Amino acid sequence: MAIEIKAPAFPESVADGTVATWYKKPGEAVKRDELIVDIETDKVVMEVLAEADGVLVEIIANEGDTVLSSQLLGKLDENATASAAPAAAEAAPAAAEQPAQASGDAILSPAARKIAADNNLDPQSIPGTGKDGRVTKEDAVAASSKPAAPAKAAAPAVASLEVVGARTEKRVPMTRLRAKVAERLVEAQSNMAMLTTFNEVNMKPIMDLRKKYKDLFEKTHNGVRLGFMSFFVKAAAEALKRQPGVNASIDGKDIVYHGYQDIGVAVSSDRGLVVPVLRNAEFMNLAEIEGSIADFGRKARDGKLTIEDMTGGTFTISNGGVFGSLLSTPIVNPPQTAILGMHKIQERPMAVNGEVVILPMMYLALSYDHRLIDGKEAVTFLVTMKDLLEDPARLLLDI
Template sequence: MTDILVPQLGESVTEATVGSWMVKTGDTVARDDVLVELETDKVSVEVRAEADGVMGAIAAPEGETVEIGAKLGELTAGGSAAAAPTAAEAPIADAAPTADTAPAGGVVEASVPQMGESVAEGTIGSWLVKAGDTVEVDQALVEIETDKVAVEVPSPVAGVVSELLVAEGDSVAPGDAVAKIAEGGAEAGAPAPAVAADTSAAPTGGIAMPSAQRVIEENKLDAGAIAGTGKDGRITKADAKAAAAAPAPVAQQTTSASSAAPAAPSAPRELGPREERVRMTRLRQTIAKRLKDAQNSAAILTTYNEADMSAIMKARKTHQEAFVAKHGVKLGFMSFFVKACVHALKEIPAVNAEIDGTDIIYKNYYDMGVAVGTDRGLVVPVIRDADQMSLAEIEKEIIRLGKNARDGKLTIEDMQGATFTLSNGGVYGSLMSMPILNAPQSGILGMHKIQERPVAENGQVVIKPMMYLALSYDHRIVDGKEAVTFLVRVKENLEDPQRLLFDL
């Protein structure tokens, strides 16, 4: 008898609510079958069987709140899990042998790796191989997009791709098999099985994956009427969502005005002759959701100022050659801004704090998020303990994080826990903007293009390289006086960098 326990649920998550049980007492289950879904305030987590067996008593009913490590139920090892195929397995009796039935040098499944703390699912992006291709061990097979990063699935062995089990756009979870590899090319001479994307025309029999079943039940859909695009024609979560968003049949729409009205907002509009529809990536969907959530939850206000960049430009010109010779990197502008902001945050700690319910959490450390634009969207990697770093160390860390961001190699840890964010729209030519907070932070500094402008200096009009600065802040925690003082300190530190040296 094995206890089914609540797994780790992600950073700062200590409890969950039992959602839907996918099995009942007495059901035969196979290893990796989804037993129950747990819902937290951040993600849904699937708890899977660790071995073949029979489902015993269920200790936590649906709707109950459970903590990490709590007992959910019992699983009796063995049972008759291997005796007969389930309904979902029956159609694939003639498929290529699996790793368990194949002889040495047989078929091995490539599975979705862990995609980071609190990441429970991803979307199949671009397949980098096709059935019949020869691959090397650790060669990337497919990209999986999550709401935070893109993850590559490597080949576990060298061999020939015999089957792709999921199609682009399908939702997958850690541990799901995505492809079969004939180890050592054992099946190279055999005809390649059909790709999962080509099985949509096959009868589905209403067989739905667990994540899709919940969507079907919530939207009262007919599973038999949904064409599955998953393995062996199974209905994926994406298929169920597409069916839920599709317009109702004409016969239903014409019955009454009241019954037709709810379907209209969710129905995709018809495209014009010069338009195309492209599905949003999970990263782009998450960016959109978080930006809107920030506007809805925080009292965002923006204050502006401008800085004369002459002193920093002169310092860079004077010391650039020696700086590169000693440190191997160029002295940029961003390291000065990071230092200037850290110095100002120490004086105005509210800008480095966050609201947690009715409490304010003041942070006595300075992890600075630096927004980076990539082909996949905006990401914000974090420079840890920036107050303890030199200008050279900051520049090197910015270069490392920026390269990883563009190459899609940032980890979840690289993007969590920033206390303040800097966003440089000036690299794209922006002269003025109002940045949006990166929740739960209380402040973000917008940098802009350096442009020569006439300014008054000692009664004379002179031309100076000027930059507009914008500080967006959460007015619930940061008062106007504090916000203005913070931005003035940043301006002073930029116009006279020696203030940083003397801690003024």
């Protein structure tokens, strides 16, 4: 019985996808719930699993093809187990040329096997993140990008072949995620009256609080670490309540005021910038925020973020300080109308009560759509955040 393999049902925010990697070839056996093919959208990579045991008999959409929601990708025959024999026969000569795979050997997808062979990688040295420890195409790409271990005998010969000052170039297609990010950034700058206002915050109170309670916090909340981002999310949620225009969006000629604070936290991944959303952040405590952000970070690294994780959002926080940025003007993520930029904590001499004191300071930047948000609202928003962060007890007392 033939079973149709279809692309996942895309939400309204995703128009189409691209066939990224087929993990099986026609004639190969497939187990139920085994990963067959990856579909890359402009937000996430979606996995298509086998509905039943059988054999992949036909691939209709090849790697690189653009597909629509629920489009037919291929066919699986659950009664055609015998058709896997030719594939096994073809593999026999190759098996004679190399040692048989032991039960503890790494399992590589076809795409990963090709990348490993092209880059002379040892399959056993590649950590697998796929189902049952399978080494995926992304695992092989990540391993090939790491500096190779020094060769024992061939290293001098290889080094002698390098041309000093060679002007090399490498052309690779832009991923759908990178292309979509580029499109949205250009759109934001073209269609918004974007302006950025700045302030600075003394981080010493939060740093002292964190130093005092971080061990107890981690022990109490089952390993969740106390970072700085949770304080900024809580302060932003409170400031958004007081300045609802910063939490609003423009829809045509209408202004949509959101009665909730869904705060997106920009996360850098190998595929580009992604913005998972903390929903109803105003009701989350510090531990819930830190735990959710850590979970988002793991998902981003493993390519496991879902479309639901990144859909929506009424406001965004971007922390360029983790990369050493001292000051920047972040670009608003439409249809939102504002974004907060955090930066590096830098010790600077500050005047306090007529004396010069060295304090850990951070610049804050709020980029906003001037069509909706006036300068007074933007400045008041930043001042509110500054007051809450420099006296974190106010976050707990709601004052």
